[in-house]
Amino acid sequence: MSGGHDLGHVAGELHDAAKRYAGEYPIRVRGLKNVFGDHAVHEGLDLDVRRGEILGVVGGSGTGKSVLMRSIIGLQRPSAGEIELFGHPLGDALVDGDIDIRSRWGVLFQGGALFSTLTVAENVEVPLKEFYPEISDELRHEIARYKVLLSGLPAEATSKYPSELSGGMKKRAGLARALALDPELLFLDEPTAGLDPIGAAAFDALIDELQETLSLTVFLITHDLDTLYEICDRVAVIADKKVIAVGTIPELLALDHPWIQEYFNGPRGRAAKDSRKRFDAVRAARAAQDAVDKSAGGGA
Amino acid sequence: MVPGSGDGDGQGATVAFSGPMVVSSLGPIDASLRAVEGPVAAVDLAAVDEIDTVGAWIVWRFSRRLGARIVNASTNAQRLIDAVHKADANREDVSAPRPPLVERVPLVVGQVTLGLLAGSVAVISFLGEIILAIGGTIRHPRRFRIKSVVHQMELVGITSLPIIGLMSFLIGIVVAQQGAVQLRQFGAEIYTVNLVGRLTLRELGVLMTAIMVAGRSGSAFAAQLGTMKLTEEVDAMRTIGVSPVEALVLPRLLAAVFMMILLGAYSSAVTIVGGAVLSSLTLGIPFFTFLSRIQEVVPTHDLWVGLAKAPVFGLIVAMSGCYQGMQVKSNAEEVGLRTTSAVVMAIFMVIVLDAFFAVFFTKIGWG
Numbered sequence: 115m116s117g118g119h120d121l122g123h124v125a126g127e128l129h130d131a132a133k134r135y136a137g138e139y140p141i142r143v144r145g146l147k148n149v150f151g152d153h154a155v156h157e158g159l160d161l162d163v164r165r166g167e168i169l170g171v172v173g174g175s176g177t178g179k180s181v182l183m184r185s186i187i188g189l190q191r192p193s194a195g196e197i198e199l200f201g202h203p204l205g206d207a208l209v210d211g212d213i214d215i216r217s218r219w220g221v222l223f224q225g226g227a228l229f230s231t232l233t234v235a236e237n238v239e240v241p242l243k244e245f246y247p248e249i250s251d252e253l254r255h256e257i258a259r260y261k262v263l264l265s266g267l268p269a270e271a272t273s274k275y276p277s278e279l280s281g282g283m284k285k286r287a288g289l290a291r292a293l294a295l296d297p298e299l300l301f302l303d304e305p306t307a308g309l310d311p312i313g314a315a316a317f318d319a320l321i322d323e324l325q326e327t328l329s330l331t332v333f334l335i336t337h338d339l340d341t342l343y344e345i346c347d348r349v350a351v352i353a354d355k356k357v358i359a360v361g362t363i364p365e366l367l368a369l370d371h372p373w374i375q376e377y378f379n380g381p382r383g384r385a386a387k388d389s390r391k392r393f394d395a396v397r398a399a400r401a402a403q404d405a406v407d408k409s410a411g412g413g414a
Numbered sequence: 415m416v417p418g419s420g421d422g423d424g425q426g427a428t429v430a431f432s433g434p435m436v437v438s439s440l441g442p443i444d445a446s447l448r449a450v451e452g453p454v455a456a457v458d459l460a461a462v463d464e465i466d467t468v469g470a471w472i473v474w475r476f477s478r479r480l481g482a483r484i485v486n487a488s489t490n491a492q493r494l495i496d497a498v499h500k501a502d503a504n505r506e507d508v509s510a511p512r513p514p515l516v517e518r519v520p521l522v523v524g525q526v527t528l529g530l531l532a533g534s535v536a537v538i539s540f541l542g543e544i545i546l547a548i549g550g551t552i553r554h555p556r557r558f559r560i561k562s563v564v565h566q567m568e569l570v571g572i573t574s575l576p577i578i579g580l581m582s583f584l585i586g587i588v589v590a591q592q593g594a595v596q597l598r599q600f601g602a603e604i605y606t607v608n609l610v611g612r613l614t615l616r617e618l619g620v621l622m623t624a625i626m627v628a629g630r631s632g633s634a635f636a637a638q639l640g641t642m643k644l645t646e647e648v649d650a651m652r653t654i655g656v657s658p659v660e661a662l663v664l665p666r667l668l669a670a671v672f673m674m675i676l677l678g679a680y681s682s683a684v685t686i687v688g689g690a691v692l693s694s695l696t697l698g699i700p701f702f703t704f705l706s707r708i709q710e711v712v713p714t715h716d717l718w719v720g721l722a723k724a725p726v727f728g729l730i731v732a733m734s735g736c737y738q739g740m741q742v743k744s745n746a747e748e749v750g751l752r753t754t755s756a757v758v759m760a761i762f763m764v765i766v767l768d769a770f771f772a773v774f775f776t777k778i779g780w781g
Contacts, residue, residue: 134464217438230744230745230746230747231745231746231747242437245438246437246438246441248441248442249437249440249441249444250441250444250445252444252448253440253441253444253472256471256475257437257467257468257471260467260471260498260501261467263501264467264497264498264501275744275745276745277743277744277745293467295437296436296437296466296467296468323497326493327493327494327497328466328467328494329490
């Protein structure tokens with residue numbers, strides 16, 4: 115820079131990047147009603163998701179967990195009720211370019227839902243290309259590459275097609291695509307279903323770490339009790355067509371609802387509780403290791 | 415984000431970034447940053463008020479390339495930089511280099527040749543599977559899926575009656591009208607009856623029907639079976655002990671073969687009616703006179719010629735649809751490609767065979 119380069123002029127016109135949402139509840143659902151034929155899945159469902167939390171959503175099969183997620187992300191038009199995202203009604207948010215809701219959320223579908231004709235890296239590039247066409251090809255490739263690596267896939271995976279990936283790798287690739295735009299909100303539909311226990315634990319740890327690093331708000335549908343115990347800040351229970359309780363697991367356990375009691379106190383629930391302790395130990399060890407790395411690195 | 419420069423401690427300058435460093439604001443500046451030459455001693459992030467992983471990546475890449483230190487990073491920025499740093503630790507290049515043209519051309523030629531060979535083998539083994547399935551069904555008649563056959567007959571035959579009827583009627587009108595215009599020059603308008611009757615029964619009825627069935631049902635077979643392959647339904651059948659060829663392919667073949675005969679006859683009849691309607695309106699040949707003339711001028715073997723071809727065409731259409739569907743392996747795009755080639759292959763083979771049939775039937779004296 116001693117040559118007198120002045121970079122001031124290259125900044126060009128700056129987007130006044132929409133500031134990240136600072137309110138308390140990025141997702142608010144009020145009186146949601148979803149009816150299929152004459153069967154009501156939801157009726158009078160209320161839910162608030164706090165900023166920066168991982169909210170686990172549980173419920174028996176067929177209680178409409180996925181339908182709730184699809185309603186929030188605008189894929190399912192509810193019969194009645196209000197949904198607010200980042201303080202804007204969903205209807206406005208979906209059509210209003212200024213709010214730009216689709217660049218502020220990332221969605222991981224159950225099967226990954228990768229575009230089967232594109233490689234993993236190209237999948238991750240799709241949202242980048244869509245929203246920020248001004249980004250150069252080179253930078254976009256780099257971004258896609260580190261997102262793929264960040265989601266825990268090996269570098270070779272970037273040039274593979276979805277049909278060449280295992281189920282767990284597809285989920286990671288789906289996560290990389292969901293994270294492509296550094297969203298504030300992350301929707302995960304059963305991220306650990308179908309993964310082996312080691313893979314599932316690693317995926318949990320990954321979500322936890324990403325949530326912390328990127329300060330995400332995570333809406334997580336799961337059947338996996340380990341996931342609930344290990345990474346969820348709060349858990350919402352769906353039953354009887356509404357959210358019957360939201361709270362930390364100890365808070366839920368204090369409730370006297372038969373389904374909740376059976377869910378968390380069944381044999382699997384108890385096993386998961388024990389594993390929480392192991393997870394905490396692992397997390398502490400990881401933090402200690404990071405601290406050691408940092409001091410050894412000497413701020414390089 | 416505005417990088418500004420300042421003097422460093424003698425070994426190089428300090429580049430200071432300010433403002434939001436997020437994906438939405440970084441696009442324009444990336445190229446300029448890549449062009450910056452050293453020496454840069456430090457990257458100052460003190461004035462950065464917002465940062466995401468893309469910003470962190472750019473800062474880290476910049477500092478790595480120029481060997482600069484990152485200073486005054488907020489905790490959040492530092493955490494993101496650490497995260498992208500960790501992800502980048504594995505830096506081996508992943509995409510295989512593109513070979514030069516002299517290597518690529520023979521490569522593609524070889525691949526196409528091998529593909530053709532593999533395709534021929536696959537066709538033959540598909541035929542073999544069908545024959546085995548027919549044998550199996552004959553030995554175990556209870557495995558025969560009559561319900562499925564009836565269902566396919568409905569899809570192939572009944573539901574296509576309106577469109578084939580309309581098409582045939584219009585073709586009848588066109589043939590009669592165009593024929594009359596030409597024949598009028600010889601004063602031989604009455605031969606319009608011969609033209610419509612013989613042409614329809616021998617060629618047009620069955621040929622047009624086969625093309626319509628290829629477009630409607632051949633494509634549907636390919637897309638259905640292809641999607642079932644993708645969703646592993648076909649694999650699931652195999653594991654349960656159900657032969658996919660018996661359960662999926664045979665009913666479709668049978669339905670197409672039988673329905674082609676009926677649809678061909680139906681189409682011929684409607685075409686003749688179309689010709690008769692036009693004749694009665696514009697040529698002054700009464701409707702029923704036209705029909706009774708048909709009986710007199712069209713030899714019966716014309717009907718047999720048409721109907722003999724129909725099942726063969728049905729078989730070709732159904733086989734090419736099922737074969738292409740069963741070959742789907744990887745992705746949604748392949749379903750589309752296979753469906754297209756199912757229809758193209760079917761129509762092409764129908765027309766080629768039709769030419770052979772024309773020569774054959776003339777040779778045996780059914781001209």
